[in-house]
Amino acid sequence: MTSPLPEPIRLAVDCMGGDHGPSVTLPACRAFLDKHPGAELILVGKPEELTAAAAWPRCRIVAASEVVTMDDPVEVALRRKRDSSMRVTIQQLKADRDGNPAQAHACVSAGNTGALMAVARYVLKTLDGIDRPAIATVMPNQRGRFTTVLDLGANVDCTAEHLLQFAVMGSALVSAVEGVEEPSVGLLNIGEEAIKGSETIKQAAELLRTAGAAGRLNFFGNVEGNDIYKGTTDIVVCDGFVGNVMLKTSEGLATMIGAFIKEEFSRNLLTKAAAVLAMPVLKAFKHRVDHRRFNGAALLGLRGLVFKSHGSADAFAFEMALARAYDAARNRLLDRVHDRIVATLQARAGDAGDNAANSVAQAA
Amino acid sequence: MTSPLPEPIRLAVDCMGGDHGPSVTLPACRAFLDKHPGAELILVGKPEELTAAAAWPRCRIVAASEVVTMDDPVEVALRRKRDSSMRVTIQQLKADRDGNPAQAHACVSAGNTGALMAVARYVLKTLDGIDRPAIATVMPNQRGRFTTVLDLGANVDCTAEHLLQFAVMGSALVSAVEGVEEPSVGLLNIGEEAIKGSETIKQAAELLRTAGAAGRLNFFGNVEGNDIYKGTTDIVVCDGFVGNVMLKTSEGLATMIGAFIKEEFSRNLLTKAAAVLAMPVLKAFKHRVDHRRFNGAALLGLRGLVFKSHGSADAFAFEMALARAYDAARNRLLDRVHDRIVATLQARAGDAGDNAANSVAQAA
Known part of the structure; x- marks a missing residue:
């Protein structure tokens, strides 16, 4: 379990999210790619705003026609903007209906937290054993x-x-x-x-x-x-x-x-x-x-690795969030969460068994 | 209601409380007295440790034989140490059984918060309309x-x-x-x-x-x-x-x-x-x-003005807590709390009345 994931590690990036959109996310992606030769990026957003990245190596663009704004209520993100860059980014973590494997190992968005959590939860679902x-x-x-x-x-x-x-x-x-x-x-x-x-x-x-x-x-x-x-x-x-x-x-x-x-x-x-x-x-x-050095919060407990950048992040901060997502994917965070949850549940089931055994012993 | 209380304003001081006891509280009291000519102090503690203050003006010593330590559980402060400097200090805020008025307008202690709150609540009781x-x-x-x-x-x-x-x-x-x-x-x-x-x-x-x-x-x-x-x-x-x-x-x-x-x-x-x-x-x-400048937390909702100094306060910080208690007493904090609570309760009773009236109107 603890051997790192083989490269390339692929991250999906919501390029439209946050206060500044592509003017921050694209320079951050470029700097990140230069420092992580084993990484590949899927840049999600309006193609006309991502042309600067068209010829970058280890990088491809996936189109999304809508953007969840920082003020959009959860309902709008969830029900109305079904082709948002946020949602399409998260979908890269999921195998498709034809059984093709997920496109990315982790994703990053600087979009609004409430919407990101709701969409991620809706698209990915929670891991077994995790309520929230x-x-x-x-x-x-x-x-x-x-x-x-x-x-x-x-x-x-x-x-x-x-x-x-x-x-x-x-x-x-x-x-x-x-x-x-x-x-x-x-x-x-x-x-x-x-x-x-x-x-x-x-x-x-x-x-x-x-x-x-x-x-x-x-x-x-x-x-x-x-x-x-x-x-x-x-x-x-x-x-x-x-x-x-x-x-x-x-x-x-x-x-x-x-x-x-x-x-x-x-x-x-x-x-x-x-x-x-x-x-x-x-x-x-x-x-x-x-605080820019510590940017990149993890949304834990989902069937996919979603990282949230601060909405006001600059390119340096957003790059830190990308690096954090990369490290998490490379070190198999999803497997680790899964394994630890299973171990805890089994230990608790064992406890319950012991208690039952004790009860039987006491009754006898 | 808003005219200040006439001088002298009397404060009771738990001289034994806090991490340092009289070595901090006495110099603080001295400095406070010098700056507040309209103030009088009741110094509570072991008389042998308060001899330095014996000849101070506007000041008298009240003996208490025990000390609540910073680690004492609430039960000890409440049930065992009935002659603690903390408890005797708080008792100065209460009229005695013979109907003599309270000795002090407010009190200050650097003793442990849990014990201070419990003893204050036990000795003074809460104001009408205040649950906690x-x-x-x-x-x-x-x-x-x-x-x-x-x-x-x-x-x-x-x-x-x-x-x-x-x-x-x-x-x-x-x-x-x-x-x-x-x-x-x-x-x-x-x-x-x-x-x-x-x-x-x-x-x-x-x-x-x-x-x-x-x-x-x-x-x-x-x-x-x-x-x-x-x-x-x-x-x-x-x-x-x-x-x-x-x-x-x-x-x-x-x-x-x-x-x-x-x-x-x-x-x-x-x-x-x-x-x-x-x-x-x-x-x-x-x-x-x-933070020493902001020392002196108010315990609100009791039938008496109790102020809590940080346990680790130095003389400067403890003096600030005394000054804060003095200001509160001088500006009739207790009356203000009482009046505002009464006004709020009356307004709510009025609401309830209106609701009742509305219900009747609707039923008719």
């Missing part, structure tokens, strides 16, 4: 590595069972993309003694503990919000509402801090001179917290 | 002002009704302490089209909208995590689980960014030289994001 797909992304941490967090907003009101599935899928993702075979999993909780978490969180902790003992999950225990940036665990699982607030709050705080630094350095001639002298340091700092 | 007290604090925002957020962890699994009560209490707090008479309230939600919030959030939005139309609430609508730091609304209300994750995540991110800046500036001789030159700018920046 989840959105996972990496956040930089103080140990100079990454913390993978899920769910980031695909699901609200998650049950304990869902949180267990997120933990299993997150483990598969980190083993595939970060190369950590037994990544540690933290359950996001709050720390006050009197009020340690909701009933759901308590049940989830129990499920995760059992799965850790029986299967392949490396469950660390409860973590708090600051542990994400401390890097206490490789993975943090949480309800999508909580994860989305966490992500947006972090973006807001980082933006505010950036604005404050800029303001302070441009206050007067003296501070501006200091800014010039401190420039290399400020640049190095900016690079470390540059 | 909440914890509120301010976060700096990009507009150079503050966003007040509640609940920060006193309650998990909040109902829509609880969120409405938080909005009313938060409005009272901001009107008292920040001097904004009709502060705007945002309901923390997530932005994805397909999945806009849980059922509870949808119901809460409806309640807040109705209260906004009928009563004194200035309801803005839904906000997202980044709006806290943008300063989109004066107040953001959320479930305590979400609020606590948001707060801890922010602390973690700020710490990481601070560490990164420090690392980059101390990388080599050149960057160290740049740090010296940029020092005034870095200091100005640090001051703006210095």
